[in-house]
Amino acid sequence: MRAPGRQPDRLRALIAAGVLAVMTIGAAGCAESDRDNGADKGAGGGTFILAGAGDPKNFDPIFNDDGESFRPIRQMYDTLITHKPGTAELVGGLAESWSNDPTGKIWTFKLRQGVTFHDGTAFDAAAVCANFDRWSAMKGEAAQSQMIYYADVFGGFAGSPDAVYDNCKAPDAGTAVVTMKKYKGAFPGAFALTAFSIASPAAMKQYGADTVTQSGDSFSYSAFANEHPTGTGAFTFGGWNKATGELTLNKNPNYWGDKAKVDKMIIKVIKDENTRKQELRAGTVQAIDFPAPADRKALAAEGYEVLERPAFNILYLGINQKNNPKLKDLRVRQAIAYALNRAQLVQTKGPGGAAVADQFLPSTVLGYAPDVQKYEYSVDKAKQLLADAGATGLTLNFYYPTEVSRPYMPNPQEIFTVLANDLQAAGIKVNGVPRPWNGGFKDDVQQFGKQDLHILGWTGDYNDPGNFVGTFFGRAKPEFGDQSMTEMFSAIAKADATVDQAAKKTAWEQVNRDMATKWLPAVPIWHAPPALVTTKNVQGLVPSPLTAETFNTVSITK
Incomplete structure (x- = not known):
């Protein structure tokens, strides 16, 4: 480097x-293809159309x-x-x-x-x-x-x-x-x-x-x-037509770096997953992001380029301790963790390469602790803990986003349904609350804390435990509702401020152990590798492990 x-x-x-x-x-x-993604084999100019979710x-x-x-x-x-x-x-x-x-x-x-x-x-x-x-x-x-x-x-x-x-x-x-x-x-x-x-x-x-x-x-x-x-x-703003869902970006001819190879890029918002796939097949868009797990092999077999990113993310079930006092009891939060059949969820709804998560950061990140407490699926343990905590018959409002697919959450509706069924099998009544991603779900959950449970996640921005654990749990947030976890906040702040590499590793490992046994503000669900799919005439698209692609490298063959 x-x-x-x-x-x-x-x-x-x-x-x-x-x-x-x-x-x-x-x-x-x-990638599920043998194309040299970094090569510019296409002609310059033209328009690149990507479907946004x-x-x-x-x-x-x-x-x-x-x-x-x-x-x-x-x-x-x-x-x-x-x-x-x-x-x-x-x-x-x-x-x-x-x-x-x-x-x-x-x-x-x-x-x-x-x-x-x-x-x-x-x-x-x-x-x-x-x-x-x-x-x-x-x-x-x-x-x-x-x-x-x-x-x-x-x-x-x-x-x-x-x-x-x-x-x-x-x-x-x-x-x-x-x-x-x-x-x-x-x-x-x-x-x-x-x-x-x-x-x-x-x-x-x-x-x-x-x-x-x-x-x-x-x-x-x-x-x-x-x-x-x-x-x-590399691109300038060309307009956002909310009626048609089309955002236009124009080539910046004065860009200081590698200038865009296409004249124009359009991000076309298509909120329905099947419709995105149909438009790809119809040729009205040239790339889609976050295809459904079941579609990857089918699209590759049809000749589309499936570009897989490494899994550097986490999906979790958030627990808000503010609205329902029962959720302040660690035993209730542990019961929720035991009630979830995460292995089956990975098998049935996860993309290829997905793995059950036992903590809130990938194993490749400093501070990952292999000896954290793991909550293996057990309906009996869940029911017993609920009974011990006097929480039998618990009812929870479970918020989940609609009209969106995220790298760690390709189909929120399906994931919600599986998790809600697991909780109900353990005796927890679930009220599902679907909300649109922007102007609904994110405000309700992250700004106002209206929910008891929610599904959300994160794609890492850089390799540091603070970017995962610190981002989620380093301070009091409406998302999790309990401002009294000062021990957790202090432990994270101390680990983040540790300069010595060995001491930092030790401090973060202990944070992750305590996260599972003492605090449990959320339940980690899975790590999932997201993908991009393009038509054959798209050249030069380089998938990012951070889902942070820039498109000035993209060209379109004639």
Whole structure:
């Protein structure tokens, strides 16, 4: 890999271990075809049409955390650090190189020269600092909206005792120096997060980027977020027609990197899985994401290219302890875990290569503990624990998303049905509550905590346990409802702040053991390898283990 600047030995060992581990994950990916995905064999120009599984929320990176929004954002914006295509190896993005001081608190970025935003303004160190300062200074409704990544990575906003970010300085146009208040294991990997893409300060000011309003359970975002997203990426915003579900992205002829090979890309939102498949066969779209497990072999046999990504994700059953006091009892949460026949779910509904999860991160990530308590399927144990806790006849509201497929959750309706049947077999009555992904499920679950149970998951952004366990359980969240698990929050914070590699590994392993035996805020379900399917005339699409594809490499043969 290209060395990301000079690292002091202690931190170099820490960072290199994580990057090399996830490089292995990226290299392990395979496709159910023998095509050289990186080769550009097609002619330039034309239009590439990909079927999306759900509506994007908006196009301001910092206010998003889901793949359907990040897919177009990733084409329009760049991050300081990015990933080598097809892997999770860190390489330069808008920063040609980066380095840190011995404490891991001060990060210096040497920036690319001659880069411009889509509005023609210059990308420079001042623009970098304007973005960092903007994120940190969010207040009111903007801060309360979907800024999950910022809260998880940076601890809190300016003035918060948990805030990690201190300041950003621009000693010259080509150098940005970002100072943290403390070391955090997320860096440098977190600098590659799509949420932390660099936007044009001029466009954000012109179109009121920080204007966020709340009405009931919903948030409304600015003209910048919806109509004028302005980054430095390989594609520019061409319009979002909500009536037809078509998002248009145009080639950026002034892109600083490898320019897009197609003139235009269209993301066509098709929420029904069967309809996506039909349109692929009809040739009205040239790629679909997250095909149903049963469709992979059939589509490959028909001559379509099935590009499989490695499984670097987790699906879990979340347990909200706020609304039903019975769920505060560990025995009840353990009963839920024993009631789930996860092995059968993997067999019947999981994609090829899926595996039952016994903790909230893949086995390739530092801190995975092979000796965690495993909840083998047992209806009898579940019933006994419910009886011991005085929770016989328990009724729970189980929320699940509709109109969407996620890398870790190809068919939410089917997964919900199987899990709900398991719970009911153990004596737990389930009220199913289907809600649309954006503007429904995510707000109800993650902002307002209306549910007792829900299914959700995560695709890792970088190889660090904090990106999995810390993201889910590192602080109190409406999603899980119990703000009293201070022991869990403290243990995660301590593990994340540990610089020594061996000590960090030990600390995270213990966190994962305690997660299963002492806290159990959710039940891990499976790790599942997601796939992309394309028509034969699509060349150059490189699948990412992080589901973080960029499409400037794609060309269409005639």
